[in-house]
Amino acid sequence: MVKPKLKTAGLAVVLMALLAGCSQNNSSSSPSTPTEDDNSPVTFSYYMFSPGKKDTLASETRIGKELQEQTGVDFKMEYLVGDSATKAGVMIASGDYPDVISSSGEMSKLLDAGAYIPLDDLIEEYGPNIKRVYGPYFDKMRNAEDGKIYALPYTANQGEYSGNPNVGGGAFWIQRSVLKEFNYPKITTLDEYFDLIEDYKEKHPTVDGAETIGFVSLAGVANNFFTLQNPAMHLAGYPNDGSVMVDMNTHEAKVVAGTDEQKKWIQKLNEINAKGMLDPESFTMNKDQYLAKLTSGRVLGYFNYGWQIGDATKNLLAAGIDEKRYAPLPIVFDESVKDQYIDPPGFVNNYATGITVNAKDPVRIIQYFDNLLKEENQILVQWGIKDETYSVDENGRFYFANDDQRKAHDDLELSRKFGFTYFGTDWPRYGGESTLSDGNAYSPGNQPEVAAASYTEGDKKFLDAYGIQTFSELFNKPEERPWFPAWSIALEQGSPEQIFTTKSDDLQRKYLPEMILGTPENFSKLWDSYMAELSKLDKAGYEATITKIVQDRVAGKW
Numbered sequence: 001m002v003k004p005k006l007k008t009a010g011l012a013v014v015l016m017a018l019l020a021g022c023s024q025n026n027s028s029s030s031p032s033t034p035t036e037d038d039n040s041p042v043t044f045s046y047y048m049f050s051p052g053k054k055d056t057l058a059s060e061t062r063i064g065k066e067l068q069e070q071t072g073v074d075f076k077m078e079y080l081v082g083d084s085a086t087k088a089g090v091m092i093a094s095g096d097y098p099d100v101i102s103s104s105g106e107m108s109k110l111l112d113a114g115a116y117i118p119l120d121d122l123i124e125e126y127g128p129n130i131k132r133v134y135g136p137y138f139d140k141m142r143n144a145e146d147g148k149i150y151a152l153p154y155t156a157n158q159g160e161y162s163g164n165p166n167v168g169g170g171a172f173w174i175q176r177s178v179l180k181e182f183n184y185p186k187i188t189t190l191d192e193y194f195d196l197i198e199d200y201k202e203k204h205p206t207v208d209g210a211e212t213i214g215f216v217s218l219a220g221v222a223n224n225f226f227t228l229q230n231p232a233m234h235l236a237g238y239p240n241d242g243s244v245m246v247d248m249n250t251h252e253a254k255v256v257a258g259t260d261e262q263k264k265w266i267q268k269l270n271e272i273n274a275k276g277m278l279d280p281e282s283f284t285m286n287k288d289q290y291l292a293k294l295t296s297g298r299v300l301g302y303f304n305y306g307w308q309i310g311d312a313t314k315n316l317l318a319a320g321i322d323e324k325r326y327a328p329l330p331i332v333f334d335e336s337v338k339d340q341y342i343d344p345p346g347f348v349n350n351y352a353t354g355i356t357v358n359a360k361d362p363v364r365i366i367q368y369f370d371n372l373l374k375e376e377n378q379i380l381v382q383w384g385i386k387d388e389t390y391s392v393d394e395n396g397r398f399y400f401a402n403d404d405q406r407k408a409h410d411d412l413e414l415s416r417k418f419g420f421t422y423f424g425t426d427w428p429r430y431g432g433e434s435t436l437s438d439g440n441a442y443s444p445g446n447q448p449e450v451a452a453a454s455y456t457e458g459d460k461k462f463l464d465a466y467g468i469q470t471f472s473e474l475f476n477k478p479e480e481r482p483w484f485p486a487w488s489i490a491l492e493q494g495s496p497e498q499i500f501t502t503k504s505d506d507l508q509r510k511y512l513p514e515m516i517l518g519t520p521e522n523f524s525k526l527w528d529s530y531m532a533e534l535s536k537l538d539k540a541g542y543e544a545t546i547t548k549i550v551q552d553r554v555a556g557k558w
Contacts, residue, residue: 039072042364045098046075048426049087049106051223052287052311053079054416061419063381070377073368075100077422083222091115097356100365102426103151105223107350111143111150112493116354118148122366129373130366133158133430140558141349151352152369157431161345162441164433165451165470168306170234170341171328175300176462177204180323184465190235190265193331194272197300201277213299214277215269220284224308225509231303232256232265237337239344239478240305242487243501244546248479251554253486253546257504258534263527264333269516270523283513291315297324314412322458330475344478345433348488349558353428369428375437378430381423382442384408389418390444398440399449406454409444483553486546500542507533 043057058064058075068074078098080087088106091097092113103110110116123130134141134156141149172193178200179185187193197214205212219228230240233256238245244253245261256262272278279293293299294312306313306328316325330339353369355362371377383390383398389408391401400406408414415421423429434442441447451470455463468474491498511530515523552558 038364039070041072041074042361043074043076044100044360044365046077046100046102047091047098048077048079048102049084049104050102050426051080053077053421055079056422058419058422061417061422062385063419063423066380067368067372067377071364071368071371073364080104080223085109085222095358097358099359100353100355102353104351107151107352108490108493108498110354111490115356116150117357117359117362118146118150119152119355119366120149122355122362123149126363126366127370129370130428133373133428137347137349140347151354152428153347153349153352154425154427154429155346155348155351155431156429157345157347157434158442159435159437159439161433162435162443162446163342163472164306164443164446165448165472166306166445167328167342167471167475168432168445169343170230170240170303170305171475172231172303172331173301173309173326173328175297175323176325176327176458177323178300179327179462179465184462186466187329188332188335190268190331190333193301193329194268194277198272198275198277200300207296207298210296210298213279213293214275215272215301216279216290216293216299217269217282217302218287218290218304218308219282219513221287221290222509224287225505227304227308228512229256229262229508232259232262234339234341235265235331235333235337236261237332237340239340239342239481239484240487241485242489243504244486244543246481246483246486246550248481251483251547251551253543253550255504255539255543257508258531258539261333266512266515266527267523270518270520273516274520278516280517283517294326295319297321302326311412314410314415317410317456318412322456322461325458327462328471328474339476340478342472342475342478344481344484346481346484346488348485350488350490353426373428373430378442379436381419381427381429383444384418384420396438396440397449398444398447400444400453410454482556483550486550489546489549496538497542497545500537500539503537504534504539507537 055076055078058077059068064074084104084106088109092109092115097115101110101115130152134152137153137156138149141151141153143150174193174197178196181200181203182196185196187196194215201212201214217228218224229243233239233241233245236245243257244255245259246253269278279299281289285293291309291312294302294309295315313325330341332339355365359365372381386392389405390398391405392398400409408418409420412421430442432443433446436442444450463469463471466474491501507530511526511533515526515530518526
């Protein structure tokens with residue numbers, strides 16, 4: 001696997017930090033010789049390279065308070081504002097790291113800079129639950145250069161695989177009022193999707209006095225530009241493998257940028273823009289503005305991943321107007337394409353949480369993480385407290401017995417207050433598609449009883465119209481892909497492959513919006529200019545490297 005090299009200077013800093021950590025005393029007993037009952041109060045800093053949440057103390061949530069009572073540990077949680085690459089660069093240049101960093105897409109840079117300490121010895125001495133959860137994945141987690149483990153990923157699935165009945169991944173979403181207007185037609189292709197939206201917009205040009213928006217994109221937010229890039233692969237029948245499409249037979253990787261598939265997708269957006277169906281603010285608004293538009297009832301369609309639009313989904317549900325909510329559709333280029341929107345089981349080792357070289361007390365932190373990974377605490381962070389935020393029936397099955405229990409999870413403010421919003425991601429945890437040791441789904445949304453009981457009358461009407469029991473039944477089941485996902489391949493900073501991805505993304509950010517917003521008559525000229533610039537990059541070399549890694553993963557080599 002292509003992984004970042006850890007600089008020698010970084011290792012020196014790691015050793016210095018460990019020695020410093022052992023000399024500091026944040027509690028009544030030294031961290032170098034902790035006792036099992038060392039629950040003296042201490043607060044660590046925790047930076048998340050993920051946006052959209054309010055900074056807070058963990059103890060200001062019910063979950064965080066409960067974990068603090070168990071361990072004495074609290075965390076000051078801070079979330080990304082602005083561009084992640086810029087923030088990572090500032091951190092690295094200054095060496096001013098918090099105690100813990102959840103890396104999202106910045107793992108390679110942070111590792112290369114020597115920001116994280118190795119966790120192997122800490123896990124061996126203080127991490128029985130870490131070993132239980134991550135043990136089967138240790139070989140996939142090790143750094144290629146020194147064989148050490150530097151971070152704990154979020155996708156260590158446990159038990160049997162449990163899919164999401166309600167589609168938490170990618171889809172072309174459509175406002176339900178559009179489907180209702182035309183008696184719930186079956187639409188499969190991209191042309192059918194936009195034709196239906198266009199017909200509805202012509203009949204309903206305004207919503208509450210404001211112009212109806214046919215389609216909107218989140219492409220103006222740098223960290224979410226992939227929502228403009230990825231549809232091309234999905235429309236062609238591939239899952240989210242990042243920048244490439246992988247052939248199921250040869251396992252050869254092909255870069256999406258510059259393909260006929262990308263051209264077909266971008267040209268379609270150019271066409272709908274010329275018809276006045278694309279929101280002109282798609283390339284300028286921030287995520288909060290985007291979510292507000294989805295909640296407004298004006299937007300008829302968009303492409304996105306379910307996990308990105310949770311706030312809007314909850315707000316629309318709370319508003320109680322089913323027709324203004326959205327339905328996920330597995331749209332493809334033509335009917336010969338088999339959709340693969342639903343992700344197969346996979347393992348991602350470069351979206352993870354690690355302890356930094358500046359950490360005041362790595363032992364207390366790793367003990368907290370180990371305690372967090374106890375199954376009862378994994379139930380706490382997902383389901384909450386028995387008889388308060390969930391119930392258990394006579395067969396031991398978890399469910400929501402009343403609206404209050406459901407609202408604790410679905411209502412945005414209640415979810416934040418309890419802590420589900422904060423502890424659901426960015427921490428060491430079971431993978432989202434896991435099952436617990438008693439067979440219950442780890443994620444409430446994946447529990448069939450919860451999904452079925454959550455459906456509103458509008459949900460049931462939609463499902464009945466299409467002859468299905470859950471929304472995911474509209475989609476094909478995922479095919480096994482042992483390498484999945486290819487976007488988890490970590491590229492060494494400064495390597496030819498990393499330089500290719502950076503320059504390719506820069507070209508797409510420059511040309512794709514220009515092609516979409518330009519006149520149809522000028523599209524071919526802009527596409528040719530884009531391809532001319534793209535041809536100057538070492539696309540073949542990048543594809544060869546990714547193909548080799550994919551084929552190695554298929555062979556069991558991570």
